[in-house]
Amino acid sequence: MNSPDTQNMELIHKIQNIKQQLGTSVVIPAHHYMPPEVVAISDFIGDSYKLAVLASKTDAEYIILCGVRFMAESAAILARAGTEHPQTVLTPDPVSGCPMADMIDAIQFKLLITMLQKKLQKAIIPVTYMNSYADVKALTGEYNGSICTSSNAEAIVRHFIEQDKPVFFTPDRNLGLNTAHKLGIPDRKVFIIDKTGTIQGEGNPTEGLLFIWDGFCHVHKNFTLHDIKRVREQYPGIQIIVHPECDPEVVQAADASGSTEGMYAKLKNAPGGSVWAVGTEINFVKRAATEFTDKTIIPLKESLCFNMARINLEKVLASLESILNHKAVPDNPLKFKLSVDASVKSLAEKALRTMIDLTGKSQ
Ligand code: SF4
Incomplete structure (x- = not known):
């Protein structure tokens, strides 16, 4: 039996071979949390937002996104659509989810924002972390909110609260609280919305500035x-x-x-x-x-994201082979094509563009 290193070398060789055949028609972005052998066959690394932006700017017809599903969705949101040079996003493992993104869905999001607007008797602006699914990003656009990343959460939240617009922050409680702390928002103006929809905090919610959903990332809470x-x-x-x-x-x-x-x-x-x-x-x-x-x-401690770890060389190779097979016979399925509904794409893109406009950050 071959050692893992020899097996990896064989897989890397096969992957490079197919990549060479496909040329610039395929690009493989990899998230920072990918294992070294996946980074080795990638075209560039970055955080989820950077990967989505850079991939959309390439000539590639196929984007094999090495990261979890919400990252592939983000690439699909920004990918070129239409008939001229459209881009198709593939995820090597469609089961690679994100427990934090799973902690809020579109139905809960809509119920919560409606409940908060009623309670506050004014509009509340959603600020949604990149680590969320496309339908939640789309609702953020629908309610005139913005996406944020961990590097610009402070600037985005500040923008809205300086206009006296309260913010509904999802899905990560810790990023919300750490942002509130950085901005010096008094505790009495910060509230946590727990899983039952109860508003928890010291002050009067009608004077609240930041309402934070109670989600978390187990990798970082560790x-x-x-x-x-x-x-x-x-x-x-x-x-x-x-x-x-x-x-x-x-x-x-x-x-x-x-x-x-x-x-x-x-x-x-x-x-x-x-x-x-x-x-x-x-x-x-x-x-x-x-x-x-x-x-x-x-x-600081060994903490692994097991969803990210689902992406491996075998699965990337299977995605590449599926592109070759699909090009030869269009009925052959891609492994695994990730599509975002056109209306979801357009509203989610709106929320992403708001972030870009507010921070001047295009990647
Ligand atoms: S590290 Fe945390 S937030 Fe990132 S994909 Fe894994 S579980 Fe989700």
């Missing part, structure tokens, strides 16, 4: 104050950086927090010889440690 204490004792002088999906007390006890792209840049530009513990998905931390060898980079 980090604790105990982890921070442990690494500080083990490595005196260590610097700790964590993702804002971590609990607020963890973010506040760390030395810095940042989006995946932000952490990548910070670690890259850190002085040689510096020592870092990183609180985010383990594949990202391992890759940063391999790439930035002039620093010592360790995980």
